[in-house]
Amino acid sequence: MSSFLALLNSEQVDEELLAAVARVAPVIASKFTPKSTTGYLLVEDASTDTNQIITHLDNGVVKAIVPLSLAKSLLGIVPAHRLLLLLDVANVSAVSDSVRNAVSGVLLKTSTLDMDLIQSVSRFFVGAAVYVLSPDPPSPSIMRKLAAIGASVVIPFSQLTLGSTSKNSISVADAFLAPIVSDRSDGLFPTVVSSDPHGQRTLGLVYSSRDSVSESIRTGKGVYHSRKHGLWRKGETSGATQDIVRIRLDCDSDALEFSVVQNGAGFCHLNRASCFGNLDGLAALERTLASCLVDAPEGSYTRRLFNDEELLRAKIMEEADELCRAKTKEEVAFEAADLIYFALTRCTAAGVSVKDIERSLDKKAMKISRRPGNSKPQWTSKAEPSQAESSRVEGSSKASFDRNAPIKMRTVEIAAVSLEERANLLKRPVLKSDEMIAKVKPIVDNVRARGDSALRELTAKFDKAQLDTPLLLPPFYPLAPEAQQIDPAVREAINVAYSNIYKFHAAQIDGAPLVVETMPGVTCTRFARPIARVGLYVPGGTAVLPSTALMLGVPAQVAGCEKIVIATPPRADGSISPEVLYVAHKVGAHAILRAGGAQAVAALAYGTETVPKVDKIFGPGNQWVTAAKMLVQNDTDALVSIDMPAGPSEVLVIADETCNPAFVAADLLSQAEHGIDSQVVLVASSLPEAMLAKVEEEVDTQARALARVGIVRESVAKSLIVKTQGPEAALEFSNDYAPEHLILHLRGASGWVNRVKNAGSVFVGPYSPESCGDYASGTNHTLPTNGYARQFSGVNTQSFQKHITSQEVTVDGLQVLGPIVATLADCEGLQAHANAVRIRLGV
Structure with a gap:
C-alpha cells in the first residue's frame, strides 16, 4: 500500500510539484485529464453513469473511487482491484459482505483522525487498503501511527510542498518517508536501483538518506548517499545520470526501490549496464538491435532487414506460421525466439522500445470492456465458434487455420522408434x-x-x-x-x-x-x-x-x-x-x-x-x-474422498484389415470433438496402406461436416496413428497407454478382450461405438484418464459402497488362536495387546 495518496483538488497545480508527487504516490483527480492518466479517479456524484466510469478505467485510470450505490452497480463488472469505496464514517455499517469483497479498499472521509475508529474500519475491510481523507495536514508521526494500523492518508495538493514541513503543509519527501524505518546505526536505507526500460533489471545496490531521497523526489534525478562522501548525485562527473521514474517502499518499509532510466554507459563503475553483469535476454537483444540500427555494416543481414520492409514482413509472417505449427516445448521456444527477434527488429526500426510494448500491454490490461477477440477474415476462412461453444470448451483456440488444409493425424511406425520415443508416445499433456x-x-x-x-x-x-x-x-x-x-x-x-x-x-x-x-x-x-x-x-x-x-x-x-x-x-x-x-x-x-x-x-x-x-x-x-x-x-x-483423478477425454482404436474405415474415423472423431486437448490414438494392426489412407480420408471428410470442426482440427492435429505388426503388438501398446476408451475393430474382436490389461472401458466389434457407453448401453462413462486405468476402475456401484469387516471368535476358537496372538504381541512389545488375550484364557 502507498505511504500516502495525493488529491488533485485544483486544476491550477504547480507542474514541478505534480511531477514530484507522481514519482512517489498515486494521484487522485476528480476529472480524467492527462495529469491523472496513471492515477485514481474520484467519483463523488452517485448519479454518475457507470458506463462513463468503465470508459475511464478502459482509458488508463488505475482505480475508480466510488460511493456505495455506484459500487453496488459495478459489482461483478469491474474487478475488485480496480475499485475503491468512498465512505463517510456514518455509513460504514451499511456496507454488505458482497460490496466489501467487490472492492480493494476504502477511502474514508472523516472530520478527525480517530485512530480507534480507523482501526475498526481496517479490521472490517480485512486485507484491503484503507485511506483516510482528513481536512488537516497530517504530521509524519500521525502518518506512522496510521501505517501501524494498516491505513494511509490522502493529502490534498494544497497541503503538499517541495519545501520544508510546516504547520499548514507537509513536504512530499516527509510524507513519503513517514513510515520508513532503518535498522542501521547510520540511519541509511538500503536501496535497490532498477532499470525501468529493461523489465526491471536490477542495476545495483546503494544507500539513501532522507536528504538524498528528498532531492531525488524534487529534481527527478538519481541522488543517493555515499557512506564515504555524503550526497552522491549519480553521473555528476561521468555523465551516466539517471531519470527517476518512481520510488517505492518495500513491504515492511525498511528499504527502497528506485526505478530509473539509466543514461550514459551504464550504472556500474566498470561501464556495464548493471553491477550484476551485462544485460541478457530481451534487454540485450534490444540494445544490440539499437546499436545495429546506427552502425550495422551494409550487406549485413540485420541491415538488410532494416532496409527491406518486405523482407522483414515476410520473415515475421513466416516465423509466426512456424510457431503455430511447433509441437514440442523445445520447438515452441525455438520458433518463438525467432519471431521475437524479427518482431523486435520491426519495433526498433520504428523507434519502439520494449518499454513502449510493456506500456501498451499494461494499457490493454487496464481494459474492463473487451472485444470478442475473433480473428480477422483474412486469417480464417471459417466462421468463428459461437460464444456458447467457446465457453463449453475450456482453452479452445481461435487461431487461424487454412480450411483447405487436410485434417489429419501424425503417424509413427512403432517398430522403428526408440524406447525413449515410445515412452514419449505414451505421455499425455502435463496438468500443472x-x-x-x-x-x-x-x-x-x-x-x-x-x-x-x-x-x-x-x-x-x-x-x-x-x-x-x-x-x-x-x-x-x-x-x-x-x-x-x-x-x-x-x-x-x-x-x-x-x-x-x-x-x-x-x-x-x-x-x-x-x-x-x-x-x-x-x-x-x-x-x-x-x-x-x-x-x-x-x-x-x-x-x-x-x-x-x-x-x-x-x-x-x-x-x-x-x-x-x-x-x-x-x-x-x-x-x-x-x-x-x-x-x-x-x-x-x-x-x-x-x-x-x-x-x-x-x-x-x-x-x-x-x-x-x-x-x-x-x-x-x-x-x-x-x-x-x-x-x-x-x-x-x-x-x-473423490472418485478418481481426471483429465482430457481419450480414445484408442485398434483396427485391422477387417475394419470399416468410416466407422473407425467416426469413433476417433467422437472423442476429438470434446476439446482441443482430447487424446485420440489409432493403432493400425497390420493395416494395409490403402485402407489406412481411406481412414484418414474419412477423418478429413467427416470432420468438415461437424459443427465443432474448429476444435476437431486442433485435437486431430495432435493425435496419433501408431503402426504395429499384428494385434499382439497393438494390444501391448494399448496396455502401456491405458486408454480411457478402447475400441476393438479386429477380426474376432471378442476373443481379444482377455488380452486387455489396462483400459477404462472396452468397446468390442464394429457395431459398438463409444457413444453407446457414453449414453445408454448400461456401462458407466465416468472413467480414468491420463493412464490412470492402470490403477483405477471407472465409476461403478461399488464406488458408492464401503466394506466393513467383522470377526467372531468362540471360546474354543480363542483357545487355539489366542496363544498365537499373544506371541506376536509379545514379539512387538505390545503387552496390553497380549494381556487382552491372556486375561480371557486365564493365563
Whole structure:
C-alpha cells in the first residue's frame, strides 16, 4: 500500500510539484485529464453513469473511487482491484459482505483522525487498503501511527510542498518517508536501483538518506548517499545520470526501490549496464538491435532487414506460421525466439522500445470492456465458434487455420522408434496441478469460511446468475414447470438409458456378506454399506449433460446412499436444465446445488448453512474442478474422498484389415470433438496402406461436416496413428497407454478382450461405438484418464459402497488362536495387546 495518496483538488497545480508527487504516490483527480492518466479517479456524484466510469478505467485510470450505490452497480463488472469505496464514517455499517469483497479498499472521509475508529474500519475491510481523507495536514508521526494500523492518508495538493514541513503543509519527501524505518546505526536505507526500460533489471545496490531521497523526489534525478562522501548525485562527473521514474517502499518499509532510466554507459563503475553483469535476454537483444540500427555494416543481414520492409514482413509472417505449427516445448521456444527477434527488429526500426510494448500491454490490461477477440477474415476462412461453444470448451483456440488444409493425424511406425520415443508416445499433456491448486485454494477457502454468501457471490461472478439461495430442495421437481418442458423423444431416451444403466449397476451390488471360517471357531466376515452422503458434480451452464447425471446418480441410487446432492452450474437466470432436473428426480436426488467450479466442490466438501457436507465427491469437470477435488481430498478437515483423478477425454482404436474405415474415423472423431486437448490414438494392426489412407480420408471428410470442426482440427492435429505388426503388438501398446476408451475393430474382436490389461472401458466389434457407453448401453462413462486405468476402475456401484469387516471368535476358537496372538504381541512389545488375550484364557 502507498505511504500516502495525493488529491488533485485544483486544476491550477504547480507542474514541478505534480511531477514530484507522481514519482512517489498515486494521484487522485476528480476529472480524467492527462495529469491523472496513471492515477485514481474520484467519483463523488452517485448519479454518475457507470458506463462513463468503465470508459475511464478502459482509458488508463488505475482505480475508480466510488460511493456505495455506484459500487453496488459495478459489482461483478469491474474487478475488485480496480475499485475503491468512498465512505463517510456514518455509513460504514451499511456496507454488505458482497460490496466489501467487490472492492480493494476504502477511502474514508472523516472530520478527525480517530485512530480507534480507523482501526475498526481496517479490521472490517480485512486485507484491503484503507485511506483516510482528513481536512488537516497530517504530521509524519500521525502518518506512522496510521501505517501501524494498516491505513494511509490522502493529502490534498494544497497541503503538499517541495519545501520544508510546516504547520499548514507537509513536504512530499516527509510524507513519503513517514513510515520508513532503518535498522542501521547510520540511519541509511538500503536501496535497490532498477532499470525501468529493461523489465526491471536490477542495476545495483546503494544507500539513501532522507536528504538524498528528498532531492531525488524534487529534481527527478538519481541522488543517493555515499557512506564515504555524503550526497552522491549519480553521473555528476561521468555523465551516466539517471531519470527517476518512481520510488517505492518495500513491504515492511525498511528499504527502497528506485526505478530509473539509466543514461550514459551504464550504472556500474566498470561501464556495464548493471553491477550484476551485462544485460541478457530481451534487454540485450534490444540494445544490440539499437546499436545495429546506427552502425550495422551494409550487406549485413540485420541491415538488410532494416532496409527491406518486405523482407522483414515476410520473415515475421513466416516465423509466426512456424510457431503455430511447433509441437514440442523445445520447438515452441525455438520458433518463438525467432519471431521475437524479427518482431523486435520491426519495433526498433520504428523507434519502439520494449518499454513502449510493456506500456501498451499494461494499457490493454487496464481494459474492463473487451472485444470478442475473433480473428480477422483474412486469417480464417471459417466462421468463428459461437460464444456458447467457446465457453463449453475450456482453452479452445481461435487461431487461424487454412480450411483447405487436410485434417489429419501424425503417424509413427512403432517398430522403428526408440524406447525413449515410445515412452514419449505414451505421455499425455502435463496438468500443472500445483499451479491449479494454488489458483483454486482462495476460492475453496472463501466458501469454507463464508458459506452460502461466498457461493452466491462466486455464482454471480462466474455464472452471471443472481441466486437467493444456492440449494434447491424437493418437491421442486418434477412438479416445477421447467421440469416438464422436455422433448418427448429426449424424455423417452432418458428413460431407456436409465433402465439399462440401472440394470447393469444393480447387478454389481455387493449384497450378501462374505463369510469365511479361517480356522475352527474363528469366523471372518466382510459386508458392504453405502457411503451415506455423496456429491455428484454434473458440468452444466451452457451445456446440457443429463448423461452425466445418470451415470453418477444411478449407481448412487442402487447402492442406497442416504443423501445424494447433485451440483451443477445454473444458467444465467438461475435455472437448471429440465433434462437434468428430470434425471435428478428419477435417481432420487435429495438436493441440487446450483453452483459449479471449485466453489461447488468446496461447498460439498465442507458444507455451508444450506448445503450438506458429503463424504465422497464424484464427477468430471474442467481443470478448476479437478484441482479443487484434489485439494479437498488431501485436507483432513474436509474428511472427503473423490472418485478418481481426471483429465482430457481419450480414445484408442485398434483396427485391422477387417475394419470399416468410416466407422473407425467416426469413433476417433467422437472423442476429438470434446476439446482441443482430447487424446485420440489409432493403432493400425497390420493395416494395409490403402485402407489406412481411406481412414484418414474419412477423418478429413467427416470432420468438415461437424459443427465443432474448429476444435476437431486442433485435437486431430495432435493425435496419433501408431503402426504395429499384428494385434499382439497393438494390444501391448494399448496396455502401456491405458486408454480411457478402447475400441476393438479386429477380426474376432471378442476373443481379444482377455488380452486387455489396462483400459477404462472396452468397446468390442464394429457395431459398438463409444457413444453407446457414453449414453445408454448400461456401462458407466465416468472413467480414468491420463493412464490412470492402470490403477483405477471407472465409476461403478461399488464406488458408492464401503466394506466393513467383522470377526467372531468362540471360546474354543480363542483357545487355539489366542496363544498365537499373544506371541506376536509379545514379539512387538505390545503387552496390553497380549494381556487382552491372556486375561480371557486365564493365563
